[in-house]
Amino acid sequence: MSEASKDNLPTSLDVEQIRKIEQAFNFKFWKAIENFIVFHSDEPLKREIKMPADIAIEVHQALDCGAERMTEHVGWINPSKGFAEFEINQSRFNFARTRLIEQIKLDRHPCLHTHAYEPPFWEDEERDLIHPIIRVTSSDGSTCIEISPNSALCTPFFLRQIQDDERERPRTQETLKVHLGGVTGKEDLIRRSRELAQSFLFELDARNGLTYSLRPRRDILPQRRRARDFSYTVRFPKTPVPDNVAMLFSTPGDFATRGNRTLSYLSYYQILEYYLPAVHRRETLRKVRRILRSLDFDEEKDSSVLQILNSVERSRGASEGDQLRTLLEECVQGGKLQEFFSIDHGGHFSNKGPISGVPAINLKSGESLTSQVAKRVYMLRNRIVHAKDDIRYAESKVLLPLSREAMTLSPDIELVRLLAIEVISDNR
Numbered sequence: 001m002s003e004a005s006k007d008n009l010p011t012s013l014d015v016e017q018i019r020k021i022e023q024a025f026n027f028k029f030w031k032a033i034e035n036f037i038v039f040h041s042d043e044p045l046k047r048e049i050k051m052p053a054d055i056a057i058e059v060h061q062a063l064d065c066g067a068e069r070m071t072e073h074v075g076w077i078n079p080s081k082g083f084a085e086f087e088i089n090q091s092r093f094n095f096a097r098t099r100l101i102e103q104i105k106l107d108r109h110p111c112l113h114t115h116a117y118e119p120p121f122w123e124d125e126e127r128d129l130i131h132p133i134i135r136v137t138s139s140d141g142s143t144c145i146e147i148s149p150n151s152a153l154c155t156p157f158f159l160r161q162i163q164d165d166e167r168e169r170p171r172t173q174e175t176l177k178v179h180l181g182g183v184t185g186k187e188d189l190i191r192r193s194r195e196l197a198q199s200f201l202f203e204l205d206a207r208n209g210l211t212y213s214l215r216p217r218r219d220i221l222p223q224r225r226r227a228r229d230f231s232y233t234v235r236f237p238k239t240p241v242p243d244n245v246a247m248l249f250s251t252p253g254d255f256a257t258r259g260n261r262t263l264s265y266l267s268y269y270q271i272l273e274y275y276l277p278a279v280h281r282r283e284t285l286r287k288v289r290r291i292l293r294s295l296d297f298d299e300e301k302d303s304s305v306l307q308i309l310n311s312v313e314r315s316r317g318a319s320e321g322d323q324l325r326t327l328l329e330e331c332v333q334g335g336k337l338q339e340f341f342s343i344d345h346g347g348h349f350s351n352k353g354p355i356s357g358v359p360a361i362n363l364k365s366g367e368s369l370t371s372q373v374a375k376r377v378y379m380l381r382n383r384i385v386h387a388k389d390d391i392r393y394a395e396s397k398v399l400l401p402l403s404r405e406a407m408t409l410s411p412d413i414e415l416v417r418l419l420a421i422e423v424i425s426d427n428r
Helices: 015-025 053-064 095-103 186-208 243-257 261-292 302-316 320-331 334-341 369-385 410-426
Strands: 027-033 036-041 047-052 075-078 083-090 121-124 129-132 134-137 144-149 174-179 212-214
Touching: 015 027, 015 036, 015 053, 027 047, 036 053, 047 053, 075 186, 083 186, 121 144, 129 144, 144 186, 174 186, 186 212, 243 261, 243 410, 261 320, 261 369, 261 410, 320 369, 320 410, 334 369, 334 410, 369 410
Parallel strands: none
Antiparallel strands: 027 036, 036 047, 075 083, 083 174, 083 212, 121 129, 134 144, 144 174
8 A cells, every 4th residue: 555545544444454455355445535445456357446434444343353255155254253144146126026025934033143134125215125134043043044235245346336426335235144153163154154055045946936046256266268269251151050059059158148157068068969979870880891891801701790790889888988089089170179278278277277076188198189188078077967976976076057166167168169169060
C-alpha cells in the first residue's frame, strides 16, 4: 500500500486492518470515496471493487475472529464459532417458488445460535426483492442449517449493479450457513459442514422441489489457451455427418456455458464410441484378407483356417480400450497428435498435471503417442462414468462434474474434440 493510499484511508479502519482485507480477498487497496473503500482485483477479471465501509468493518471483525476462505468451494469457515457459509447456485426465484416456500413447514427447535433473519422471507425494499429464509435445527438444538441473505464475507462484489452508480451498495445473494456447536477444529468443520450442506440440498431438491447447489471455487484455476486451429474461410459443406454424431458434436457448446466440463468430454467421447464397431470390423476384415492373400495360405490345411478363426476370436474379445486404440491408429493422423502436444499446455499432461488416476503423455517414451493417448482418453472416461464402488476402479475416485479436477479438464476436452473431428473426417 502506497503512502498516498494510507492518507486516503477511511477513519474507521487503519492500515493493518485494510491490509488484512487485501490478503484475505486478494484485493489491492486503491482509494476511499465517501463511505466506500475501493480495491482493485485481478480475479476472476480485472476490475474495481467498491466495498461499503460498514461491510469492510464487518469483514475485518470476522477475519479477526479467525474466518478464512474455503479451498474447494466459494465460502468461508470460522473454526472459533463452528460456522461455515457456502455461496450457492439457485434456480430462478419466482412467484410459484414463493408460494411453495410459504407452505413449507420448517423442522425448527430452540438453539443458542444468533441469526440475522427469521423465516419465511426477508424483503429487500430498496431493490424490491424477496429472499427466502429456510432454517432447520437438529433435535438437540446444537446444529442449525439455513439459507438466507449473505453475511459481509460473502457479499457478491462481482455482480453487476442494477444501476451504473459507484455509490450503490452491492446486491444481496442467498448463501447456505451451517452453525455447529461452538469451537470446532478446521478440518472437522470443513468435513461436517460440507456433509450437512450436501445432504440438506439433496433433500430440498428431492423432497421439496427447491434446487440449489454449492458453488465450486474457480478463481485460482489457471486460464489456458485453447489448442485449436481456425480457418478464416467458410466453405460449402463437404463432410456428411450422421444425425447422432452431429447432435453429440454440437452439445458440448451448451454444456460449456453451464460449466459442466465432464459432460462436454463425454459427448466427444461418445462420438468415438459411435465409430468403434465399424472401424473395428473394418480392421478385422483387413486382417482376415491379409491372411487369405498370404502366399502360404492353404484352405485345405487346418492350420491356415485356424489363423482366420484365431484372428476373428481375438477381434471379438478386444476390450473397449483396445478398440479405441485401433480407432485412433486407423483414423487419426500421427502428425495431428504431434502438433497438439507441441503446444505448451502448462504441464497439464505431465505426471504433475491436475488430473489424477490417468496416464501422463510422454513424447520421449518408447510407447507410441497414439497408444498413450488412447489409454489416457479411455481411463479419463472411466473416472467420469464409474461412480460405483468397484474394485476395478479403486485406484482412482470418480471425477465429479463440479470438482476442482473437472474445472481443469479443458486441455483434455480439446484433445478428445480433435480426435472426434479426425474420426468423423476419416469415416465420411
